[in-house]
Amino acid sequence: MSVRVPRRCGTHGVTTIWKGPVMATITIKNVWKYYGDTAAVKHLDITCPDGSFVSILGPSGCGKSSTMRMLAGLEHISSGDIFFDDLRINDLAPKDRDVAMVFENYALYPHKSVFENIANPLRLRKTEEKAIKERVEAAARLLEIDHLLDRRPHELSGGQKQRVAIGRAIVRQPKLFLFDEPIAHLDAKLRAHMRGEIKHLQRELGTTMIYVTHDQLEALSMADYIAVMHDGELQQWGTPSEIFNHPVNAWVAGFVGEPAMNFLTCDVIGEGDSVSLRHRNFDIPLLPQQVRQLNGGAAAGRARMGVRPDALDIALERPGGPSITGEIFVNELLGGDMLVEVALADTRVRVKTTPEFTGKPGQTCHLTVNRDKWHVFDTTDGHAYF
Amino acid sequence: MTEATHFGKEGAFRLAGDLFRAREHSTEVEARPISDPKPRPTSFNPPAPKRYYLYLMAPAIAILAFISLYPFFWLIVLSLQDVDIGGGEWVGFKNYARLLQDPRFKDGWILLLQYSAMCLGLQLTIGMILAVIVNNSKYEKFLVTALLMPMMMAPAVAGLLWLFLYNGTFGWYHWIFQSIGLLDSASILATPGTALYGIVLVDVWQWTPLITLIALAGLKRVPRDQLEANMVDGASPMRNFFAITLPNLYPVLLIAVLLRFMDNFRFIDHILVLTGGGPGSATKILPVYLFEVAFKFFKLGRGAAIALTLLIVTIVLGMILVRVFDKPKSGRT
Ligand SMILES: Nc1ncnc2c1ncn2[C@@H]1O[C@H](COP(=O)(O)OP(=O)(O)OP(=O)(O)O)[C@@H](O)[C@H]1O
Ligand SMILES: [Mg+2]
Numbered sequence: 001m002s003v004r005v006p007r008r009c010g011t012h013g014v015t016t017i018w019k020g021p022v023m024a025t026i027t028i029k030n031v032w033k034y035y036g037d038t039a040a041v042k043h044l045d046i047t048c049p050d051g052s053f054v055s056i057l058g059p060s061g062c063g064k065s066s067t068m069r070m071l072a073g074l075e076h077i078s079s080g081d082i083f084f085d086d087l088r089i090n091d092l093a094p095k096d097r098d099v100a101m102v103f104e105n106y107a108l109y110p111h112k113s114v115f116e117n118i119a120n121p122l123r124l125r126k127t128e129e130k131a132i133k134e135r136v137e138a139a140a141r142l143l144e145i146d147h148l149l150d151r152r153p154h155e156l157s158g159g160q161k162q163r164v165a166i167g168r169a170i171v172r173q174p175k176l177f178l179f180d181e182p183i184a185h186l187d188a189k190l191r192a193h194m195r196g197e198i199k200h201l202q203r204e205l206g207t208t209m210i211y212v213t214h215d216q217l218e219a220l221s222m223a224d225y226i227a228v229m230h231d232g233e234l235q236q237w238g239t240p241s242e243i244f245n246h247p248v249n250a251w252v253a254g255f256v257g258e259p260a261m262n263f264l265t266c267d268v269i270g271e272g273d274s275v276s277l278r279h280r281n282f283d284i285p286l287l288p289q290q291v292r293q294l295n296g297g298a299a300a301g302r303a304r305m306g307v308r309p310d311a312l313d314i315a316l317e318r319p320g321g322p323s324i325t326g327e328i329f330v331n332e333l334l335g336g337d338m339l340v341e342v343a344l345a346d347t348r349v350r351v352k353t354t355p356e357f358t359g360k361p362g363q364t365c366h367l368t369v370n371r372d373k374w375h376v377f378d379t380t381d382g383h384a385y386f
Numbered sequence: 387m388t389e390a391t392h393f394g395k396e397g398a399f400r401l402a403g404d405l406f407r408a409r410e411h412s413t414e415v416e417a418r419p420i421s422d423p424k425p426r427p428t429s430f431n432p433p434a435p436k437r438y439y440l441y442l443m444a445p446a447i448a449i450l451a452f453i454s455l456y457p458f459f460w461l462i463v464l465s466l467q468d469v470d471i472g473g474g475e476w477v478g479f480k481n482y483a484r485l486l487q488d489p490r491f492k493d494g495w496i497l498l499l500q501y502s503a504m505c506l507g508l509q510l511t512i513g514m515i516l517a518v519i520v521n522n523s524k525y526e527k528f529l530v531t532a533l534l535m536p537m538m539m540a541p542a543v544a545g546l547l548w549l550f551l552y553n554g555t556f557g558w559y560h561w562i563f564q565s566i567g568l569l570d571s572a573s574i575l576a577t578p579g580t581a582l583y584g585i586v587l588v589d590v591w592q593w594t595p596l597i598t599l600i601a602l603a604g605l606k607r608v609p610r611d612q613l614e615a616n617m618v619d620g621a622s623p624m625r626n627f628f629a630i631t632l633p634n635l636y637p638v639l640l641i642a643v644l645l646r647f648m649d650n651f652r653f654i655d656h657i658l659v660l661t662g663g664g665p666g667s668a669t670k671i672l673p674v675y676l677f678e679v680a681f682k683f684f685k686l687g688r689g690a691a692i693a694l695t696l697l698i699v700t701i702v703l704g705m706i707l708v709r710v711f712d713k714p715k716s717g718r719t
Contacts, residue, residue: 072614072618073617073618074614074617074618093622094614094617094618095618095619095621095622099618100618100619101615101618103611103615103678107609107611107612107614107615108612108614109615109616110612110628110631119619120616120619123617124616124620124621124625125620149687168615168619183704198711267416276601317496
């Protein structure tokens with residue numbers, strides 16, 4: 001396949017036919033969703049500011065789609081309220097909510113052509129024929145499916161169907177975009193391209209967007225705010241850098257970031273101003289402000305240290321400062337980086353380094369921790385001390 | 387057919403031999419390297435010789451020929467004769483020529499088409515509405531069971547039941563019709579102007595549930611995601627029904643319509659019980675007339691001619707229906 005770089009000047013065709021931005025602040029207040037007795041969404045509180053790009057990030061089955069469906073009006077809200085600006089929309093029919101949704105499973109109309117699929121929301125709003133044609137074609141050009149307009153959905157590939165579904169959402173200007181894993185079925189290159197396009201489109205339109213994904217890279221690269229969900233509960237709300245650099249608990253820290261964060265259970269030793277984390281392979285003191293942040297916590301004397309692979313430095317000679325001693329287990333070359341897996345007494349940690357690193361499996365090595373970037377979590381409830 | 391009907395001992399042996407060879411042939415193809423323990427899908431086998439299939443189907447074809455083709459050709463032959471108790475006399479196309487001049491034949495057709503159209507229209511509309519109401523209602527199971535009852539009744543019994551309900555002196559329905567001013571003292575079946583409606587009502591009562599059941603099965607497989615997408619796109623429930631539900635129901639509705647329309651052309655039990663074609667000829671739809679000609683006046687030749695025209699029209703109409711309904715761009719996601 002050829003490189004999917006936008007050949008034309010992307011969104012301009014679409015945006016010029018729209019009037020000024022239509023947006024809304026979306027407030028989700030203590031919302032619960034029960035299927036029978038099982039709660040799929042628990043006390044969810046989210047406020048998406050006007051015109052923001054919010055990503056809901058979480059593993060499969062954590063209640064992302066349920067949340068979207070409640071926003072779209074397809075699922076009854078078991079308890080709690082949802083507001084679009086000041087309007088409580090709990091009891092509003094889907095057609096009166098003025099949202100556009102991209103469904104996880106495309107949900108195209110099999111008996112309609114691609115053109116009619118995309119045109120459907122406009123037809124239902126009695127748009128005039130000329131505008132329909134213009135907008136559908138502009139949306140199709142943007143999504144690079146303009147050569148498929150006469151086909152029927154069953155004649156399309158998964159990625160093409162997904163783009164038709166996106167087209168159907170962006171062809172009109174709603175108050176809120178709901179994108180449920182809209183590009184999960186595209187190939188890597190097209191996905192990267194669509195990430196940019198969707199982000200750009202949202203910027204241009206200024207329409208509030210809620211974007212569901214289980215791909216943390218998508219969330220981190222596109223969103224203004226990320227809501228991390230797990231087991232139906234909101235774990236953390238914040239900007240991508242807050243989520244990445246200051247995870248509120250071990251679960252978020254482990255879920256966000258690729259390659260994943262290393263966790264080591266350590267003893268917390270010392271009192272007063274000098275506290276250190278001790279493990280069979282190391283004994284490293286905390287920085288002074290971190291001692292304050294720990295603030296006598298981890299009283300049982302144990303804590304989980306978390307450190308990302310790129311906050312570790314690997315060397316074959318013992319460095320000057322405190323370090324972790326281990327044995328190289330395996331080297332993986334990942335394009336421009338090298339990932340070294342190092343065996344410690346009870347676990348393994350992964351370290352990101354440069355391909356120039358010469359260590360061989362079996363050799364003893366020494367890891368230096370960038371202590372500005374490490375984290376300490378509680379062993380019982382997993383919350384982060386810093 | 388000849389092979390199937392006439393094979394004696396020798397033929398049977400030949401058949402067995404061929405079958406055996408066909409088996410040999412197929413095991414040969416199935417031979418595979420020991421390293422590949424899984425049997426391959428059978429579709430990888432080359433097709434067996436055509437003859438083999440013919441042998442396998444021969445008994446079924448023979449039986450089918452005997453029970454359906456033979457009477458059919460006999461019917462054609464019969465329609466070209468003037469048959470009486472004693473025997474037949476060859477008359478060529480005279481039976482058909484007489485039909486063309488027979489006003490009761492023409493009236494029979496008109497009545498049949500009216501009757502069939504009314505039945506189908508009402509049954510489809512009411513059946514669909516009922517299906518939508520019953521679908522996903524709290525009492526779905528109970529309602530479906532209740533709906534099944536009229537269908538389980540023999541048509542003649544249903545006719546008898548309604549004969550009582552329509553009765554001009556003590557019929558309950560008659561009393562209702564009378565009290566809402568639809569009828570005066572005469573029963574609905576006793577007046578030429580209304581008798582056909584009376585018949586239609588019985589058919590609708592008995593067979594609407596069938597449409598409901600079929601439509602209900604269809605409703606269950608209407609893709610929910612499409613309904614939801616259309617709702618978010620801005621469709622009202624009504625539009626959603628016509629834009630998504632109905633097109634998805636076409637295939638099952640086709641079956642329902644085909645079944646019912648052919649039944650209307652064939653089943654006259656309840657008419658015979660209720661009116662016997664009367665008053666006058668007000669309910670003498672073509673099959674009733676056919677029954678009269680063939681079995682009351684015993685003009686078997688003329689009856690056969692009527693039956694054949696009925697058959698041909700049924701087949702042609704059926705084919706047109708299939709064409710029209712099958713069009714709506716079938717397809718799945
Ligand atoms: N209609 C339903 N009836 C019963 N349980 C449901 C229903 N829909 C979802 N669930 C359950 O609710 C939970 C959340 O489902 P949901 O579809 O919101 O997950 P998700 O985060 O979108 O997952 P994925 O990433 O796989 O799409 C799951 O455990 C699921 O089994
Ligand atoms: Mg989902």
